[in-house]
Amino acid sequence: MNETAFDFTGRRRLIGCLLALGGAGAMRAARAAETGPAHDHADHGAHGVAAQTEVKQRELKYQVPAVTMLDQRGRKVAFDKVLDDGRPVILNFIFTSCTTICPVMTQIFVQIQAKLATELDKLHMVSISIDPEHDTPARLLAYTKEHRAGAQWDFYTGSSEASIAVQKAFGAYRGDKMNHEAVTLLRGPRGKTWVRFDGFASPDVIVGAYRALAG
Amino acid sequence: MHPAASLLGLLILAACLPARGAEDRVEPGRRIYEQGITLGGEPLRASGVGDSSLSGAMAACTACHRRSGMGSREGRSAVSPVTGPILYAKTVPYQPNRPGRAAQQFVPLRQDSRAAYDDASLVRAIRNGIDPDGRQLDALMPRYELGNADAAALVAYLRGLSAAPVQGLEQGVLHLATIVTPDADAARSAVVIEALTTWARSGALGGIPLDLQVWKLEGPPTGWTEQLRGLYRSRPVYAVLSGAGRAQWAPVRDFCEQAGLPCLFPIVDLAPSEPGDFYTMYLSRGVPLEARMLARHLGELEPRPARVLQLVADEAGEAAARLLTDELGGAAIETRIWRAESPSSAIADLQPGDALVGWLRPAQVQALAEARPQGVPGARIVLSAQLAPPQKTVLPLAWRRDARWVSAHSDPARVHGKGVLGLAPWASHMKLPLEQEALLSEIYAATYFFGDALARMRGHWGREFLLETLEAAHYTRPAGSAFFSLSLAAGQREAAKAGHLLGFGGPDFREVVVFGPRLTP
Numbered sequence: 001m002n003e004t005a006f007d008f009t010g011r012r013r014l015i016g017c018l019l020a021l022g023g024a025g026a027m028r029a030a031r032a033a034e035t036g037p038a039h040d041h042a043d044h045g046a047h048g049v050a051a052q053t054e055v056k057q058r059e060l061k062y063q064v065p066a067v068t069m070l071d072q073r074g075r076k077v078a079f080d081k082v083l084d085d086g087r088p089v090i091l092n093f094i095f096t097s098c099t100t101i102c103p104v105m106t107q108i109f110v111q112i113q114a115k116l117a118t119e120l121d122k123l124h125m126v127s128i129s130i131d132p133e134h135d136t137p138a139r140l141l142a143y144t145k146e147h148r149a150g151a152q153w154d155f156y157t158g159s160s161e162a163s164i165a166v167q168k169a170f171g172a173y174r175g176d177k178m179n180h181e182a183v184t185l186l187r188g189p190r191g192k193t194w195v196r197f198d199g200f201a202s203p204d205v206i207v208g209a210y211r212a213l214a215g
Numbered sequence: 216m217h218p219a220a221s222l223l224g225l226l227i228l229a230a231c232l233p234a235r236g237a238e239d240r241v242e243p244g245r246r247i248y249e250q251g252i253t254l255g256g257e258p259l260r261a262s263g264v265g266d267s268s269l270s271g272a273m274a275a276c277t278a279c280h281r282r283s284g285m286g287s288r289e290g291r292s293a294v295s296p297v298t299g300p301i302l303y304a305k306t307v308p309y310q311p312n313r314p315g316r317a318a319q320q321f322v323p324l325r326q327d328s329r330a331a332y333d334d335a336s337l338v339r340a341i342r343n344g345i346d347p348d349g350r351q352l353d354a355l356m357p358r359y360e361l362g363n364a365d366a367a368a369l370v371a372y373l374r375g376l377s378a379a380p381v382q383g384l385e386q387g388v389l390h391l392a393t394i395v396t397p398d399a400d401a402a403r404s405a406v407v408i409e410a411l412t413t414w415a416r417s418g419a420l421g422g423i424p425l426d427l428q429v430w431k432l433e434g435p436p437t438g439w440t441e442q443l444r445g446l447y448r449s450r451p452v453y454a455v456l457s458g459a460g461r462a463q464w465a466p467v468r469d470f471c472e473q474a475g476l477p478c479l480f481p482i483v484d485l486a487p488s489e490p491g492d493f494y495t496m497y498l499s500r501g502v503p504l505e506a507r508m509l510a511r512h513l514g515e516l517e518p519r520p521a522r523v524l525q526l527v528a529d530e531a532g533e534a535a536a537r538l539l540t541d542e543l544g545g546a547a548i549e550t551r552i553w554r555a556e557s558p559s560s561a562i563a564d565l566q567p568g569d570a571l572v573g574w575l576r577p578a579q580v581q582a583l584a585e586a587r588p589q590g591v592p593g594a595r596i597v598l599s600a601q602l603a604p605p606q607k608t609v610l611p612l613a614w615r616r617d618a619r620w621v622s623a624h625s626d627p628a629r630v631h632g633k634g635v636l637g638l639a640p641w642a643s644h645m646k647l648p649l650e651q652e653a654l655l656s657e658i659y660a661a662t663y664f665f666g667d668a669l670a671r672m673r674g675h676w677g678r679e680f681l682l683e684t685l686e687a688a689h690y691t692r693p694a695g696s697a698f699f700s701l702s703l704a705a706g707q708r709e710a711a712k713a714g715h716l717l718g719f720g721g722p723d724f725r726e727v728v729v730f731g732p733r734l735t736p
Contacts, residue, residue: 097686097704100289103278104264104355111267131704133712133735159733160700174290176689177704181290200355202265 055199057209061192062185065165069128069158072140079156079166084190087124088214090206091185093172094155095131096143101182104200106147108184111203112210113150122214125153128166130177132157171196188213244372249282251275253365261357269357282493283679284376287705288687292355298677299378302332337373338366377677383453384676389420392428392452394467394481396439399459403482406651407459410658413645420666428452439466447474454479454681457661461485462501462531471495477678479685480661482654484601485531492708494678496685498660498698499623499711502535502574502601507736508714509597509621510542513570520570520595521547526561526583528553531602532574539572553579559586567593577603584614591617597716600624604653605717605727615724621734623714625699626727630656633696637663656697663694699733 066080083089090112094102109125116123129135140155149155157163167173172183186195186209195209246252251259251271258271272278276297280286284298306329330347332340339345341359344352361369383390393411395404408429415427430446432439443466455471458481465487471478471494478495486500513520523543525536527550536550551561553575562583565571571594573580580603590596590613598605600622610618630638630653638659642649649655668684683705690701690710700713713735720728 095704097706098289099279099281099705100287100292100294103273107263107267107269107273108265111265131702133700133702134704134707136736159735176691177702178288178687178689179290182292200264203267204265 055197055201055205057201057205058196058198059193060171060196062170062194063192065169067158067162067165069156069162069166070137072137072144072155074137077156079162082154082156083124083126083187085124086189087122088189088210089124089126089185089187090210091126091128091170091187093130093167093170093180093183094127095129095177096135096139097131098177098180101180105182105184108200108203108206109153110147110149112206113153115203115207116210120150120152123152123210125149127153127155128163129155129157130163130167130180132160132163170194186210186213241368241372241375244368244370247276247365247369248372248376249275249277253362254368259359259361259365261359263357264355274357274359281679281683281705283677283683284373285675285677285680285683287683297373298376299374302337302373305329305331334367334370334374337370341366341369377675377680381453381676381678382451388424388426390426390428390450390452391415392430392446392450392455394430394432394443394455394458394460394478396432396436396460396463396467397434398436398461398463399483400461402651403654404459406654407457407482407658410645410647410655411457411662413647414658414662417645419662420669423669427456430455436463436466440470443467443470447476452476453676454665454678455481456665457481457658459483462529462534468492468495475678477681479665480657482657485534488708493682495708496682496703497709497711498657498695498701499601500709502531502599503538504623504709504711504736505599505601505621505714506535506538507542508623508734509572510539511736512621512716512734514543518568521566521568523548523570523572524562524565525550525572525574526553527551527574528576528579532599535574535599536572555579555582557586558582562587562591565591565594567591570595570597573598573603575599575603577607579603580608581610584610589613595619597621600717605719606653612724615719619716619718619730621714622717623698623700623711624653625696626715626717626729627653628726628728629699630696633693636693638694638696653697660694660697663692664688664690 064080064083066078068076069079069082071077090109092105092109094105106127109127113120113125129140135157137157140157144153144155164173170183170185172180174180181198182200184197184201184206186197186206187193195213197206243254247254247259251274253259259274260268260270261274263269279294280297284296286294286296288294332347336347338361340347340352342361344356344358346352393407395408412427412429415425419425428446428450430443432442454477456479458478460467460481460483462483462485464481464483464485467478467481468487470476472492476494480496480498484501485503486495486497488500513523525539525548527533527536540548540550554561558579562571571591573583573596575583575598580598588611596614596618598618598620600620601624603620604624605620606627634652634656638652638656639649641659642655647655664685667688668681672680672684686703686705686707688703690703695701695710698711699715701710702712703710713733715734716730717727718730720726
């Protein structure tokens with residue numbers, strides 16, 4: 001059964017439910033669209049301008065889990081300590097095989113890196129893989145080179161459990177990686193309060209919020 | 216740029232070009248679309264979200280619209296399709312209660328219709344982000360800097376993208392094939408052929424008539440390419456599903472990639488992998504994954520084995536042993552050839568603290584165990600579940616107690632347990648005996664995920680779209696229970712990602728169980 005329902009900004013969509021039991025010959029796609037077209041892989045028009053550039057910004061408290069992860073150089077790190085070294089953090093979730101959301105999110109991070117070029121040593125940019133079994137440290141390292149990520153930008157992978165724990169801790173876990181959504185998180189030098197952007201927040205908006213937090 | 220000026224420019228350009236038609240503009244257009252390289256060999260340039268600038272591969276259309284042009288979807292973000300038939304047709308508002316499974320029209324989520332593009336309005340959309348009704352395209356669509364020649368080439372490419380009739384789908388009949396190589400294990404081939412031909416006859420794909428060819432190759436591998444070409448010429452198929460091989464799959468892989476033919480989920484002990492492989496897809500490529508998991512596992516042991524001794528008996532084992540040697544690096548590691556006439560001589564000097572890695576078949580494992588029935592106390596013994604599944608071996612007590620198998624395949628209890636939801640009813644419906652449960656489970660997975668992908672494609676039949684749809688499937692369902700961990704995504708072609716050590720447990724060490732934590736490469 002392939003069924004997911006979201007209720008994030010008040011819109012509710014139900015992905016078509018499929019029964020594909022080969023032998024039973026029961027391959028029907030039941031669709032239950034409520035307000036919009038059913039979100040089937042083949043059934044997408046240009047995602048409406050309103051939904052795509054709509055960004056929700058909130059302040060929330062998060063508890064970073066003390067899980068072991070690997071960075072892009074294969075070093076084992078305690079993830080809660082990694083985020084607790086006195087630097088402000090800008091954080092997102094990616095996977096190297098992503099084709100819809102991550103290219104844009106990574107571009108946004110590249111732009112942020114450029115805008116803050118003179119103060120990168122004071123900042124920690126963090127991208128966490130949500131496909132850790134495919135995204136080995138070697139793959140993440142290649143990704144950093146492809147996008148010219150600077151030393152302030154680390155990528156993390158590890159066991160599925162660790163990646164899922166971090167996603168859940170930040171309210172970013174949607175089950176399968178294909179269900180993930182655009183989210184960027186920002187925190188000052190220390191503490192538990194984060195600024196959360198749901199949607200594709202532009203580099204200017206994020207840098208603006210960063211200046212407000214980091215002073 | 217003024218629309219009339221650019222249209223005039225295109226007309227003048229079209230008049231000046233040699234009169235050979237659009238065909239000679241399609242290939243340069245493909246380079247722009249897939250690689251972000253213009254006719255002049257320069258990186259394609261565009262402005263993206265925020266005020267970012269993109270160029271080259273980062274700006275290539277394929278990154279979001281995919282090779283098929285059908286776009287992509289993640290979470291609540293969707294990238295629209297840009298195939299010729301869709302762009303050049305009008306779209307109508309979505310009608311959720313429309314009957315039938317005919318191809319749906321695509322519509323912006325604004326619930327409006329959109330006029331058909333033509334060449335000029337398409338260039339305007341790509342350069343300026345305005346659709347044929349004058350509305351702004353999504354902010355995430357880049358705005359491209361395109362000269363007139365590049366624009367004409369790209370538009371010619373898009374017009375033909377996924378527009379050609381699909382081979383293997385004729386008069387409502389879907390033609391498929393399965394490939395069996397002569398070196399494949401006889402039992403494996405027999406089960407694959409029987410299961411697939413029964414499935415093809417059982418009305419499996421929701422009423423789409425299926426015609427399945429069994430392509431049984433003959434003779435040495437050097438002749439297989441010719442045979443495949445001949446078979447395909449006489450009966451072009453839409454895709455190749457499942458199949459049985461051993462360690463000589465390269466000619467099949469080469470043929471599938473060259474023909475642009477999806478070859479999905481064959482059951483092999485060793486399959487090659489080249490960067491850029493697109494049309495060949497596997498649940499598992501066999502022993503290479505085992506070798507990589509084992510390399511990491513042995514490398515992380517405390518203390519590490521003093522010496523690693525590998526035994527190989529055929530090409531699959533040799534490839535695995537080479538991979539393990541390369542990945543383990545720095546350790547004392549040696550590979551020896553199996554000798555049937557004196558099985559235990561190869562391990563006569565094995566010491567406690569060493570590790571023995573046997574890339575052997577069941578009969579060879581048994582011969583080794585019989586020659587040294589007390590085992591090798593103090594040494595680690597690891598065998599390959601791909602080549603010698605533990606449940607297929609008959610071993611003396613010491614070996615049952617001590618040996619482990621590196622495996623991406625699930626333990627039998629898990630296959631059986633999850634099979635209650637999928638495999639068992641399927642096999643029962645098709646009157647297939649449930650012996651060889653692990654093998655049948657892999658075949659069932661192939662048919663399941665293929666049928667599932669076709670359903671999600673909703674009448675759009677492109678082969679590239681089939682592969683992209685398979686990339687986006689959810690492989691955690693019970694149908695995938697033959698393996699511990701399956702997942703795919705864009706550009707990935709081997710779904711198996713992790714495994715475990717298996718071994719015998721329970722009273723008298725008769726039951727195959729999982730030992731230790733999950734292994735990953």
